[in-house]
Amino acid sequence: MKFGRVALVLAAATALQFFVGGSRHRGAWPIDAFLIATAIVARGGNASRAILAGGALGFLEDAFAQELLGMNAFAKAALGYVFAILSVRVVFGGAWAVGASLAAASIVNDVIVALLSLLILRAPLVLFSPESLWTAAATGVTGGLLEASRVFPWRDWWERRRLRRLR
Amino acid sequence: MSTSSTEILQGRPRRSGLLLACVLAGCVLLLSAQAPGAVKGHRSLLQSWILSASAPVSQLVSAVSREFWGLADRTAETFTARDENVRLKRELARSNQELFQLRARIAEEDRLKLLLSAGAALPAVRMAAPVLLIESRAGGQSALIGAGSSSGVVPGSPIAVPEGLVGRLVTVGATVSRAQLLLDASAAAGARIVRTGELGVIRGDGRGGLRLNNVATTSRVAAGDEIESAGIDGIYPRGVPIGRVAGVERGPMFLEIRVVPAAPFSRLTDVLVLEPSPALAGPGGGQGSGGP
Numbered sequence: 001m002k003f004g005r006v007a008l009v010l011a012a013a014t015a016l017q018f019f020v021g022g023s024r025h026r027g028a029w030p031i032d033a034f035l036i037a038t039a040i041v042a043r044g045g046n047a048s049r050a051i052l053a054g055g056a057l058g059f060l061e062d063a064f065a066q067e068l069l070g071m072n073a074f075a076k077a078a079l080g081y082v083f084a085i086l087s088v089r090v091v092f093g094g095a096w097a098v099g100a101s102l103a104a105a106s107i108v109n110d111v112i113v114a115l116l117s118l119l120i121l122r123a124p125l126v127l128f129s130p131e132s133l134w135t136a137a138a139t140g141v142t143g144g145l146l147e148a149s150r151v152f153p154w155r156d157w158w159e160r161r162r163l164r165r166l167r
Numbered sequence: 168m169s170t171s172s173t174e175i176l177q178g179r180p181r182r183s184g185l186l187l188a189c190v191l192a193g194c195v196l197l198l199s200a201q202a203p204g205a206v207k208g209h210r211s212l213l214q215s216w217i218l219s220a221s222a223p224v225s226q227l228v229s230a231v232s233r234e235f236w237g238l239a240d241r242t243a244e245t246f247t248a249r250d251e252n253v254r255l256k257r258e259l260a261r262s263n264q265e266l267f268q269l270r271a272r273i274a275e276e277d278r279l280k281l282l283l284s285a286g287a288a289l290p291a292v293r294m295a296a297p298v299l300l301i302e303s304r305a306g307g308q309s310a311l312i313g314a315g316s317s318s319g320v321v322p323g324s325p326i327a328v329p330e331g332l333v334g335r336l337v338t339v340g341a342t343v344s345r346a347q348l349l350l351d352a353s354a355a356a357g358a359r360i361v362r363t364g365e366l367g368v369i370r371g372d373g374r375g376g377l378r379l380n381n382v383a384t385t386s387r388v389a390a391g392d393e394i395e396s397a398g399i400d401g402i403y404p405r406g407v408p409i410g411r412v413a414g415v416e417r418g419p420m421f422l423e424i425r426v427v428p429a430a431p432f433s434r435l436t437d438v439l440v441l442e443p444s445p446a447l448a449g450p451g452g453g454q455g456s457g458g459p
Contacts, residue, residue: 014221014224014228015224015228017300018224018225018228018229018232018299018300019228019229019231019232019235020232021299021300021301021302021311022228022229022232022233022297022298022299022300023232023233023235023236023436024236024433024434024435024436025236026301026433027433027434030303047183047186047187048182048183048186051183051186051187051190052186052190055190055194060217060221061302063214063217063218063221064218064221064300064302064309064311064345065300065302065304065307065309065311065345066304066307066309067307067337067347067353068198068201068202069197069198069201069213069214070193070194070195070197070198070201071194071198072304073190073194073197074191074194074195074198077187077190077191077194078187078191081183081184081187084183109304110304110305111305113304113305113307114305114306116198117305117306117307117353120198120199120201120202120203121202121203121353122203123306123307123352123353124306124352124353124373125306126305126306126352126372126373126374127305129306129373129374129375130374130375131303131374131375132303132304132305135303
């Protein structure tokens, strides 16, 4: 993925996070747009870009939401690397697989942040809260749908539809 | 196979692994520098710069989001207007009855207020501000608020809605600030059970609920009792509703009291920024991370 596209994905993720997070319906479908953006960048297979994109997005998320800067950056940089390696080395495809791995990654992200908070801030360890599980599910489903729409043969579908209308 | 895939399979992993190690080490160093006990002030400064720099984007996107969801809500409301009208008429009739009864009580209330005025600490509202973003991760619950130092807001200012207490500002940028919500697992506030007058410490459980701690097992607290801020923590003013007791269990030393928050945290769109406690007005006030 080219740098221009990476920048576009990062900007879109930030805008989406504010678009959903600023509405009063935020609890209905609480996706982790930053994690999805990290996965999109990692999908290209370039681990370095995935690490940097994940780190940058995590850092931004920390600035908006965390007491300390670096916790989400740590988690998302590591997840970006894992995603990039997975997308290249493992025979891994399909919307279900992408959705499941994104949902798992969302939970792993939570666990890493919770452990860092416990170690550094002595904050209470809160794992697998209903909110966290719902976010993981929403992120997974959204990622799966994005993957499904990416691999869907839109051109053929459109052509078939056009031909059907002509008949 | 794409070039990047070939790169990864032919030795690039070492380079990307090195980059990952550097990024993770950088994060650990950054976290260590901000850890409690390290030099204070740096993290707030960096965070407030980032908040200020991102303010135009966050406010613009938030405004677009509000317009969009507002339009969607208004469209949906047109379909439910008739039922809503009937319900509102019923509510109005009930409210009129309550108003009649309340007017009779006002005289008595006035007399009581005179008695209590010496110790009253009614919260003063500085301004209303929009909620730009609410984030919840690993027990941490925070919000970005569209108000900052340019409107005279300072760290430590409590935020509330008419229904109840919401939290307090921890990092203040020029026009955007970050608030720690009361639901955060690290948040705490001095609280009072309205019916019995007993004091305790209310804490977020990080899962969307609250717990009232440090209430003796001899207490007569019961489900349904109202909890309000006690004004004993030097952060929150006295008398702001916090929630209602949902359940009481007996612990070894203290009661374990579950509280349902009064403020509608999941549907927050605007908050009131209250004047900070006089205890925080001094230099360096409001920089702490947790509760009292």
